[in-house]
Amino acid sequence: MKPFAYARPKTVSEAVALARGGATVMAGGTDLLGLMKDGIAAPERIADIGGIEPLQGWSRTKGKGLRIGALVPLVELETSVELARSIPIIHASLAPAATLQLRTMGTVGGNLLQRNRCWYFRDEAYPCWLKGGVRCFAIEGDSRMHAIVGAEECVAVAPSDLAPALIAYDAVVALTGPRGQRTMPLADLFVAPHGRVRREHVIAPDELLVEVRVPENAMSRRGAFEKAMERKTWSFATVSVAVSAKVIGGVVKDARIVLGGVAPVPWRARDAEKLLEGRALDDAACQAAADAALERAEPLKDNGYKVPLARELVRRTLQRLA
Ligand SMILES: Cc1cc2nc3c(=O)[nH]c(=O)nc-3n(C[C@H](O)[C@H](O)[C@H](O)COP(=O)(O)OP(=O)(O)OC[C@H]3O[C@@H](n4cnc5c(N)ncnc54)[C@H](O)[C@@H]3O)c2cc1C
Ligand code: SF4
Known part of the structure; x- marks a missing residue:
């Protein structure tokens, strides 16, 4: 690892000033330090934001939805009894993610902003x-x-398990930087690398992710999450599926189907969502939506197996929702 200067800002504005001066932001460090040890990242300065109070903690306020600070450790969300009751998809997406040690150090902001896991990307020889x-x-x-699906020049996949789950609940992120604050749907934080855009997120290097919000009107959704992985632990998703919907009188309204591990961004299967609108969530509807979700898939030479895997996982996840 190359030597670097280290600072531990106490406030958001101190952190933004450091980032503006070229420092790389570090939260739990579970991804960033790995990239540095592997020679993929070599920041000259690090701003360790771990001590910034306003980025900690989460709260659920009736009428105002859920607010999750960027520095909340993944394990804190995973193990909350209150959250398991009100929005169980969060626990479902985090329990099979990484390991307990990584979920203890890793934070919500870092999870959403982690770099991809393509083995050529992670190897400095390539x-x-x-x-x-x-x-x-x-x-x-x-x-x-x-x-x-959805790839252009780079075919790496978005690795976060939490991202599809939160996108299925219409989550919004708040960012702050030298130009002020902005919010955007969490889905828009991700970008498929293309042309001059050789990155996976739209956040600027001098911006901080401050918090994630789940709006109150999304909290009444039903949700389900499933993940296929090579091992039962310590393994990224080969495919993950997060679904949510309002089910009124047995009929689906406003379905969200978001896949992880299949595209450079968490992938909204919009055709499948439309197909479910106004239908009962019976076996035929689950199968039809699963077929539609993968209709546009164009596998590469070694990953054709992901198409039937993803199709079946969508079907099963929708059945769990039912
Ligand atoms: C072996 C292994 C297995 C894993 N398996 C899974 C898995 O199955 N599912 C899964 O979802 N994840 C998995 N992960 C990823 C893990 O969840 C992430 O490493 C962790 O969540 C990152 O959080 P962190 O706080 O440590 O981020 P850091 O390493 O500190 O940061 C990651 C990136 O985000 C940036 N960043 C962090 N916080 C902010 C912020 N608030 N504002 C601006 N930029 C910020 C950093 O600059 C850096 O680029 C795995 C990781 C490992 C090493
Ligand atoms: S361009 Fe993307 S998919 Fe291709 S080797 Fe690099 S990270 Fe991997």
Whole structure:
């Protein structure tokens, strides 16, 4: 690891000033430090935001929805009895993520902003397109874990399990930087790398992710999450599926179907969502939606298996919702 200067700001504005001066923000460090040890990231300065009070904690206020500070450790959300009752999809998405140690150190902001897990990206010997090179090694190389939909120059997949779950609940993120504050749907934080955009998130290097909010009107949704993985623990999703809907009189309204592990961003299966609108969530509807969700899939040479896997996982997750 290359030497770096270390600062521990106490306030958001101190952290933003450090980031504006070129420091890289670090929360739990479980992803960033790995990238540094592997020679993929080499920041000269680190701003360790772990001590900033306003970024800690979460709260559920009736009428105002759920607010989750960026620094909340994943385990705190996973183990909350209150959250398990009011929005169980959060526990469902976090329990199979990483390991208990990583969920204890890892934070909500860091989870959403973690870099992708493409093995060529993580290996400093491969100067791939996303790292400023000219080619994507995965397209012709080993593409078992890569995208089947929505990719352009880079076929790496969005790795976060929490992101699809929160997007299925219409979550919004608040960012702050030298130009002030902005909010956006969590889904818009993610971008499929393309053209000059050689990154996975739209957050600027001098911005902080401050908090995630789930609006009150989304809290009444029913939700379900399923994850397929190579091992039962310490494994990223080969495919994950988060679904939510309002089910009124047995009929689906405003369905959300969001897939992880299949695209460079958490992937909204909008055609499948439309198909469910106004229908009863019976076996035929679950199957039809699952088929529609994967209709546009274009697997690479090694990851054709993800198409039936994702289709079946969508079907099962919808059945769990029912
Ligand atoms: C072996 C292993 C297995 C894993 N398995 C899974 C899995 O199955 N599912 C899953 O979802 N995740 C998995 N992870 C990822 C893990 O959840 C993340 O590493 C963790 O959540 C990152 O949080 P952190 O606070 O440590 O982030 P950090 O490493 O501190 O930061 C990650 C990135 O986010 C930026 N950042 C962090 N916080 C902020 C902020 N508030 N504002 C602006 N930028 C910020 C940092 O600059 C950095 O680029 C795994 C990780 C490992 C190492
Ligand atoms: S998929 Fe993306 S990260 Fe992986 S080698 Fe290709 S360009 Fe690089």
